[in-house]
Amino acid sequence: MTVFESELENGRFVCSECVKCNKLVWPPSDFCNSCFSKVRWRQVSTTAVLVEFSKKNDTVFCIAEFEGIIRVMGSLEADEKELIIGKELQLAKCDYNGTERFIFQLK
Amino acid sequence: MRRVALVGTGLTKFTKDDVSIESLMLLSIKSLFENAKNLTQKDIDAVLTSTSDNSKYLSSIISELTGLSPKISHSVESLCNSGANSAVSAFAYIASGLADVALVTGAERYDSPGRILEWDKSRGQYKHPIYWSSMFTKAHMRKYGTTKEDLAIVSAKNHKNATANPYAYFEKEYSIDEIMQSKNLTEDIRLLDCSLPCSGSAAILLASEEIAKKFTDCPIWISGIGQKTISAGFTKNTDLTTMKSTIDAATDAYKMSNTQPRDVDVAEIHDAFTICEIIELEDLGFAKKGKGSSYARNCYETQDRKINPRGGLIGSGHPLGATGIAQIVEIVQQLQGKAEKRQVQGAKVGLVQNMSAAATSSTVLILQS
Numbered sequence: 001m002t003v004f005e006s007e008l009e010n011g012r013f014v015c016s017e018c019v020k021c022n023k024l025v026w027p028p029s030d031f032c033n034s035c036f037s038k039v040r041w042r043q044v045s046t047t048a049v050l051v052e053f054s055k056k057n058d059t060v061f062c063i064a065e066f067e068g069i070i071r072v073m074g075s076l077e078a079d080e081k082e083l084i085i086g087k088e089l090q091l092a093k094c095d096y097n098g099t100e101r102f103i104f105q106l107k
Numbered sequence: 108m109r110r111v112a113l114v115g116t117g118l119t120k121f122t123k124d125d126v127s128i129e130s131l132m133l134l135s136i137k138s139l140f141e142n143a144k145n146l147t148q149k150d151i152d153a154v155l156t157s158t159s160d161n162s163k164y165l166s167s168i169i170s171e172l173t174g175l176s177p178k179i180s181h182s183v184e185s186l187c188n189s190g191a192n193s194a195v196s197a198f199a200y201i202a203s204g205l206a207d208v209a210l211v212t213g214a215e216r217y218d219s220p221g222r223i224l225e226w227d228k229s230r231g232q233y234k235h236p237i238y239w240s241s242m243f244t245k246a247h248m249r250k251y252g253t254t255k256e257d258l259a260i261v262s263a264k265n266h267k268n269a270t271a272n273p274y275a276y277f278e279k280e281y282s283i284d285e286i287m288q289s290k291n292l293t294e295d296i297r298l299l300d301c302s303l304p305c306s307g308s309a310a311i312l313l314a315s316e317e318i319a320k321k322f323t324d325c326p327i328w329i330s331g332i333g334q335k336t337i338s339a340g341f342t343k344n345t346d347l348t349t350m351k352s353t354i355d356a357a358t359d360a361y362k363m364s365n366t367q368p369r370d371v372d373v374a375e376i377h378d379a380f381t382i383c384e385i386i387e388l389e390d391l392g393f394a395k396k397g398k399g400s401s402y403a404r405n406c407y408e409t410q411d412r413k414i415n416p417r418g419g420l421i422g423s424g425h426p427l428g429a430t431g432i433a434q435i436v437e438i439v440q441q442l443q444g445k446a447e448k449r450q451v452q453g454a455k456v457g458l459v460q461n462m463s464a465a466a467t468s469s470t471v472l473i474l475q476s
Contacts, residue, residue, distance in 0.1 A: 052246050071229055
């Protein structure tokens with residue numbers, strides 16, 4: 001299991017960050033994709049912005065953007081009628097059980 | 108750089124049959140040998156195989172099964188655009204002089220491992236392709252007012268076109284109403300908005316200008332090539348109403364061939380989902396942004412077969428590694444005037460657009476008679 005996966009399993013969404021140029025490297029990697037320096041792991045902000053959404057059965061799923069660079073898909077616990085692109089979201093829960101899972105709520 | 112021609116084609120029927128990859132490839136190669144004149148095993152000095160099911164050393168297996176001992180032999184894997192990319196590799200071998208005649212075959216089974224992208228962490232638990240296509244669909248609806256009926260028209264058009272394609276998986280027309288009433292997979296797409304993974308194979312033969320006419324009286328020239336990969340992760344598509352990789356690949360292909368969108372008479376474009384065709388019509392320059400659905404609607408209402416005459420992926424089925432090659436086969440037949448009931452009259456310039464992994468990678472070819 002990778003650092004990313006084990007941290008996610010413990011409810012922490014972390015991303016690789018370059019020790020030299022401080023760039024966030026997403027998707028997570030062992031080296032910076034700009035300068036190939038080593039990376040450290042740091043927790044990602046728990047607030048995000050709604051980029052797009054749709055719905056399957058009664059579950060809204062969406063793309064959320066963290067820190068202006070990291071975009072992930074997850075489920076969104078909210079009434080579809082309240083959703084506006086660009087609205088702030090809170091990462092309510094994340095975990096890993098063979099696949100990554102992100103659950104958002106409106107902030 | 109030497110000129111390179113397409114000089115032979117082979118296809119299998121697209122089905123849900125439980126057939127091995129090598130058996131499928133063997134069938135399309137057998138079909139190619141039956142169609143090409145004067146072709147013997149000794150003529151072929153490069154063999155490329157295209158599939159997402161790449162657990163075997165397929166090019167060597169296929170070479171042995173078909174009695175070939177090529178100088179160059181390997182597989183090409185890049186998910187859904189493996190087919191067009193393998194043709195580009197064959198082109199490069201011949202154009203550079205490393206080979207004179209290249210056989211390219213692609214195949215996939217209905218249960219291909221290439222359908223789900225486990226690597227892409229940005230998709231979270233939403234790894235099935237219906238989720239990324241829903242995001243593109245909703246974004247295009249939001250920005251340009253695209254409707255569910257607009258989507259249904261693309262599916263109706265391509266299913267109708269496929270009825271004239273004896274190798275297509277689907278063999279019946281669907282009305283717009285039937286498509287709109289098909290099962291909702293998400294809020295934005297229905298079952299008949301989707302292409303269907305299936306079993307099938309396609310093969311092409313490429314040759315240098317010096318030898319092309321040995322195999323056909325109607326060589327079709329590859330005059331333009333563009334390839335672009337922006338990422339592997341779906342969410343790196345920053346604008347969900349467009350396919351950046353397709354725009355970049357098309358720009359290079361048009362430039363290399365000294366053509367423009369208005370010069371294209373017939374095109375096979377990668378309609379993995381109905382929204383893909385609408386966006387691609389715009390990004391390939393056939394329609395202005397936001398007008399892709401109007402363009403598709405006009406094709407449907409006037410029975411114009413210019414776009415996806417074999418039925419595209421939606422009408423023909425989508426055996427991943429075979430798809431790009433089957434697209435090329437169709438355009439070759441169109442430019443040779445041999446597309447029978449599907450023929451676009453007077454077609455001289457054709458385009459193939461093959462993409463993969465939620466449009467993060469695209470390949471565009473310009474073919475000319």
